[in-house]
Amino acid sequence: MIQFTDVYKRYPNRYEALSGLSFHLNKGEMAFLTGHSGAGKSTLLKLIALIERSSHGQVLVNKQNLTHLPKGKIPYYRRQIGLVFQDHNLLHDRTVFDNVALPLVIAGENHREIGRRVRASLDKVGLLGKERNLPIALSGGEQQRVGIARAVVNRPAILLADEPTGNLDPDLSRDIMQLFEQFNKVGTTVFIATHDHDLIRTLPYRQIQLHQGRLAQREVE
Amino acid sequence: MSLSTIMTNYFLRHVQVMLFSLGQLWRQPVASLMTVTVIGIALALPAGLFVLQQNMTTVSEQWDDSNQITLFLKTTVSQVEGKQFSLDLKKWPNIAQVQFQSAQQSLSEFRQLSGLGDLLDSLPNNPLPAVIIIYPAEDIVSPDAIGSLLARLEAMPQVDQAQLDMEWLQRLRSINKTIHRGISILAILLSLSVLLIIGNTIRLAILSRQSEIKVMKLVGATDRFVRRPFLYTGFWYGLLGGILAWITLMITLGVISGPIDELIGHYGSNFDLQWFSVNMLTSLPSIGVVLGAAGAWLAVSRHIHMIEPN
Incomplete structure (x- = not known):
């Protein structure tokens, strides 16, 4: 589903964030991306979300070669990926419903379908009663759930998360991880960048560990 | 869909x-x-x-249609002479209509419009000339034709000044x-x-x-x-x-x-x-x-x- 082949990412200041990285993530797999801060986790996710492009090497996602994807096609490509961020990235002047509906509105879905799918999505993350609230009225954990509901509302093939539990306490973090597992069980490929080792140690998923922009030897099954 | x-x-x-x-x-x-x-x-x-x-x-x-010519007669021209002159002009083929206005009429018109009656009364004699307003024939519309008519009128001995009202327009x-x-x-x-x-x-x-x-x-x-x-x-x-x-x-x-x-x-x-x-x-x-x-x-x-x- 996601395949990196000898990928380099150099920034204009000569800093090399990724050096010759190769790995493969299967369809329907769930995996963690670990490593110290500065190891290149965020850069790697940015390459998958096409926020950045690789300097060298090939990135294949869902059978599409991102190296050659024209700029005008990027929005349509991003609709196949659900993104979850550490700081949620919600729109604070819009209700929970409108936040979750955003990807569907952008995709031009009709009104009835939007209502149905937003409610289904909020139901899955346990926030069905809060659709009229503004994000500011929710707790940190709830805001993250809204972010996840928005990421899955248009049923993406891939779910990417960058430190989704970074600001949450252990109990809430476990809840969030269980949510990701649920989505994985219905076939979504899930790839989560995290440094929460205590949490993922207990979970039976592959870890892809980065060290200074390279794949660290230890790959835990 | x-x-x-x-x-x-x-x-x-x-x-x-x-x-x-x-x-x-x-x-x-x-x-x-x-x-x-x-x-x-x-x-x-x-x-x-x-x-x-x-x-x-x-x-x-x-x-737009007011391309009339105003003739200011010399003050030496008497009222009778002026009247006669206007009748002569009316016979010209390129003049459709004339309207004579004596010096006295000019004065009373000015008095009425300007409201300067008292000032006019203090003058020893009427400073305004007699006036003939000329409406050219309908076919005289081009600036050239009107110009030549104007020149001919201006050359007449009784005329002090001929003025085309179009000019200010x-x-x-x-x-x-x-x-x-x-x-x-x-x-x-x-x-x-x-x-x-x-x-x-x-x-x-x-x-x-x-x-x-x-x-x-x-x-x-x-x-x-x-x-x-x-x-x-x-x-x-x-x-x-x-x-x-x-x-x-x-x-x-x-x-x-x-x-x-x-x-x-x-x-x-x-x-x-x-x-x-x-x-x-x-x-x-x-x-x-x-x-x-x-x-x-x-x-x-x-x-x-x-x-x-x-």
Whole structure:
């Protein structure tokens, strides 16, 4: 589903964030991306979300070669990926419903379908009663759930998360991880960048560990 | 999905965005009102001047057929001689009509129009000459023909001065033309400023929503989707500014129409002012909408594609 082949990412200041990285993530797999801060986790996710492009090497996602994807096609490509961020990235002047509906509105879905799918999505993350609230009225954990509901509302093939539990306490973090597992069980490929080792140690998923922009030897099954 | 469903969805989406943009203006009433007012004034000023100038043109066109010649006779010509001279002139083939006015009649007419009766009474004798007003034959319309008639009349021994009344009309028209051009330049400059005001307002709106735009792009929004609400914001600014300009114009012209009617009354003119033509009501908002959309386009085309998630 996601395949990196000898990928380099150099920034204009000569800093090399990724050096010759190769790995493969299967369809329907769930995996963690670990490593110290500065190891290149965020850069790697940015390459998958096409926020950045690789300097060298090939990135294949869902059978599409991102190296050659024209700029005008990027929005349509991003609709196949659900993104979850550490700081949620919600729109604070819009209700929970409108936040979750955003990807569907952008995709031009009709009104009835939007209502149905937003409610289904909020139901899955346990926030069905809060659709009229503004994000500011929710707790940190709830805001993250809204972010996840928005990421899955248009049923993406891939779910990417960058430190989704970074600001949450252990109990809430476990809840969030269980949510990701649920989505994985219905076939979504899930790839989560995290440094929460205590949490993922207990979970039976592959870890892809980065060290200074390279794949660290230890790959835990 | 059938084509008609797609079209309906597309149309509905535009209506939604349109109302959403209007709602955003509504949520910041003071800032929006200030922008709309500036646009309104900038549009009302040239429009008001155009109305005045149009009316001036209407007045001068009413006098279009008044290419009459006024002959001022020498004071040595007696009233009887003058009368006889006018009858002679009437026989000329290129003169249709003559009208003799004795020196005494000139004096009483002047007394009546100027209200300077007391001053005239103090003069030892009548300073005004006898006058013959000549209406050329209908086929004498070209400037050349009238010019040669004028020259012939001026050469007559009884005539002190022959004056073509067209001359001052032509002068009025030149002034009118100059004013028209001045107003046109003013209109262009003010339209340009409306364009830039809206462009700048939209630019600030875009910059203040930068993080929101980034989020939208992250969840798959195209540039077109992101810029649509901003274009509609420009549309609303222009439309509301245009309507405000029309209202301003109506009020202003309503206030000054009284004094102007009075002024025109003094000149004994018989024409009605044409203030509120219906096309002002449609043209001002239309111009506003065009300028608003263009100004917004200027801003979005420069800024939207530069805001990318990082």
